[in-house]
Amino acid sequence: MMKSFGVLLVGVAALIHSGCGSNVKLVKSAEFSMERYKRIAVMDFQGNNINVGTALAESLVPALMESGFEVVERSALEKLLKEQKLGLTGALNSSQISQIGQIAGVNAVIFGNFQMEKKEKKRMFAVRKRGGVFRSKVKVSGRTDTENVFTNISLRLVDTETGKIILSSTSKNDVDTDAVDEYFDKLSKEIRKTVNK
Numbered sequence: 001m002m003k004s005f006g007v008l009l010v011g012v013a014a015l016i017h018s019g020c021g022s023n024v025k026l027v028k029s030a031e032f033s034m035e036r037y038k039r040i041a042v043m044d045f046q047g048n049n050i051n052v053g054t055a056l057a058e059s060l061v062p063a064l065m066e067s068g069f070e071v072v073e074r075s076a077l078e079k080l081l082k083e084q085k086l087g088l089t090g091a092l093n094s095s096q097i098s099q100i101g102q103i104a105g106v107n108a109v110i111f112g113n114f115q116m117e118k119k120e121k122k123r124m125f126a127v128r129k130r131g132g133v134f135r136s137k138v139k140v141s142g143r144t145d146t147e148n149v150f151t152n153i154s155l156r157l158v159d160t161e162t163g164k165i166i167l168s169s170t171s172k173n174d175v176d177t178d179a180v181d182e183y184f185d186k187l188s189k190e191i192r193k194t195v196n197k
Contacts (some may be wrong), residue, residue, distance in 0.1 A: 019151065024122070025169060026187070026194060031163070031164070032157075032166045032167050037157065037159070038070055039070045040072070040108045041106045042057050043111050045057055046114075047116060049116060056180065059181060060158070063188040066185075067192055068098065072171050081103070086099065101161065110155055110158075111158060112155040113152070114153045116152070120146050121145050121146075122144050150175040150177065153161045153170070153175055154171070169187055
């Protein structure tokens with residue numbers, strides 16, 4: 001009989017914490033239509049890290065384009081806004097939003113917010129030990145890691161003429177920092193579903 005003992009990794013990183021989930025809640029106003037709000041600008045997200053806010057805005061652009069929006073190139077937008085003494089970051093009032101619409105030739109502007117925190121995540125692994133043909137045993141082990149997660153990512157599409165929010169979304173669960181693109185892909189799918197209704 002075979003007496004060698006081997007270890008077979010059965011499960012890889014089964015997350016106990018729900019941080020992997022990134023469901024999207026999307027709400028649109030009755031006025032929203034892709035034809036009317038096709039050309040948009042994306043401002044930096046507001047949150048507890050300026051660089052992360054810029055990175056989130058950049059990561060959102062491909063998902064918006066996939067949804068069918070025409071997005072004004074962010075470096076060109078930044079140059080236009082600097083000339084008008086406006087910026088990609090910071091709170092804007094309705095007249096400044098209107099000004100962005102006129103300067104950049106957009107019908108709507110996306111504003112986003114996020115909250116990022118460090119959270120402990122327990123990762124569990126199942127390992128099967130084989131001692132013979134019929135005597136396999138499973139041992140469960142794990143470790144706890146501390147990682148940055150987004151406890152909230154939200155965005156609003158605002159009409160540049162009226163200042164009204166015409167489309168809004170928020171994350172229902174924590175979003176891992178390495179799952180942001182996946183989250184924005186889900187958002188893109190939700191927007192396309194909404195447009196096709």
